[in-house]
Amino acid sequence: MTDDHSLMDIDETDEILYEVDVELHRTKQSIYLFQYPIRPYYRKYDETAFTSARIKEKYSLVEMDLLIDTQSSNYYSARGKQFADSTNQENKNQFFNSDHMDKQMIASSDSSDGDRYFVGLFDSITRHLIICPLKSVIQFRPQFNYLDATSSSTTNSNLTKDASFIDEDQMNTSDNEQSGSESEENKPEPVGSLVTMKFEKKESEYHKKKHLQSYNYYRQTRDNERWQDLICIMNADSLDAQRIRQQFLSNNNQSGATN
Numbered sequence: 001m002t003d004d005h006s007l008m009d010i011d012e013t014d015e016i017l018y019e020v021d022v023e024l025h026r027t028k029q030s031i032y033l034f035q036y037p038i039r040p041y042y043r044k045y046d047e048t049a050f051t052s053a054r055i056k057e058k059y060s061l062v063e064m065d066l067l068i069d070t071q072s073s074n075y076y077s078a079r080g081k082q083f084a085d086s087t088n089q090e091n092k093n094q095f096f097n098s099d100h101m102d103k104q105m106i107a108s109s110d111s112s113d114g115d116r117y118f119v120g121l122f123d124s125i126t127r128h129l130i131i132c133p134l135k136s137v138i139q140f141r142p143q144f145n146y147l148d149a150t151s152s153s154t155t156n157s158n159l160t161k162d163a164s165f166i167d168e169d170q171m172n173t174s175d176n177e178q179s180g181s182e183s184e185e186n187k188p189e190p191v192g193s194l195v196t197m198k199f200e201k202k203e204s205e206y207h208k209k210k211h212l213q214s215y216n217y218y219r220q221t222r223d224n225e226r227w228q229d230l231i232c233i234m235n236a237d238s239l240d241a242q243r244i245r246q247q248f249l250s251n252n253n254q255s256g257a258t259n
Helices: 077-090 145-163 168-185 206-210 217-223 239-249
Strands: 021-024 034-037 050-056 061-067 103-112 118-121 128-133 136-143 227-228
Touching: 061 136, 077 145
Parallel strands: 021 128, 034 136
Antiparallel strands: 050 061, 050 227, 061 103, 103 136, 118 128
16 A cells, blocks of 8 residues: 555655635525526526526525516517516516516526535734535526426417317217206105215335435425525625625624635
């Protein structure tokens, strides 16, 4: 076996410039790392205005609604109005804020456990490094659930229209059946009737454990969790972001939420 130090390229003559203290903070608020895998690096969300944001903290699900510039030369106004009209008609609550598609929703489609990673800030005044563990690493992608709801509603309406076309033979058959049913209603009802009862079998501990580990149970509990509203501070150079960093570096740190 070889010595561990022999596997490392260590220069004994390399001078140590200075040493810093490392302090571990465990904040009350959760800290997440946001990633945008399909967003170009030169098109950041720092200057983008968000209308709303929400989170399901237990399952690390986040949704954010960002504004779309409807006055841009790259915006297809006719198609944007078409999307808004069809979507607002099918949704009980108006999804878009105007008669055009004026916002887009991005949501976390994938997340990984962040216990192995830390976020850190270096305090140049006291010359020490403050690190805090991440709860989760979240990846955002555009979501088009409102279009799925519109398409499914259109399909159901088409099926309803197809079902309205009934042949005359079927109408006559249904009339005969109706007349027969009316004659049967005039018959006296029997005094007694046979009732079949079924008793539900008690679930074993093994099947109960499998049920709690199933994806259907996970999806049901995930969907039942209520959304909590968030405030988006996307610009790292803003005064609000600087205030959060100062709170993070302070000795009386009570919350360490950062983005």
